[in-house]
Amino acid sequence: MNGIFDAMGYHLSSAQINQLLPAIRRFAEHGKRSPRDYELVAIYDELYGATALRTGG
Numbered sequence: 001m002n003g004i005f006d007a008m009g010y011h012l013s014s015a016q017i018n019q020l021l022p023a024i025r026r027f028a029e030h031g032k033r034s035p036r037d038y039e040l041v042a043i044y045d046e047l048y049g050a051t052a053l054r055t056g057g
Contacts, residue, residue, distance in 0.1 A: 001040075008037060010044075019047060 001024065005012050012020070023043050027035050035043065 004037065004040060008041070010041075016044075016048070020044060023047060 001020065002012055002017055020043065023046070024035060024040070027039065027043060
C-alpha cells in the first residue's frame with residue numbers, strides 16, 4: 001500500500017499505514033473489491049483530515 005501512496009506523491013509513516021490497513025480491509029470486505037486510488041485518499045481523509053495527506057502528515 002505504501003507504494004501506491006508513494007506513486008501518488010504521498011509519503012506515509014509506518015504508523016499511518018498500520019492505522020489505514022483496518023479501514024482498507026473493511027472497504028474491501030464491504031465492497032468486494034480493492035479501493036481505487038481516489039478511494040484510498042478518501043479513506044485517509046476520513047482518518048486524518050483532508051489537509052494532512054497533502055501537507056505530508
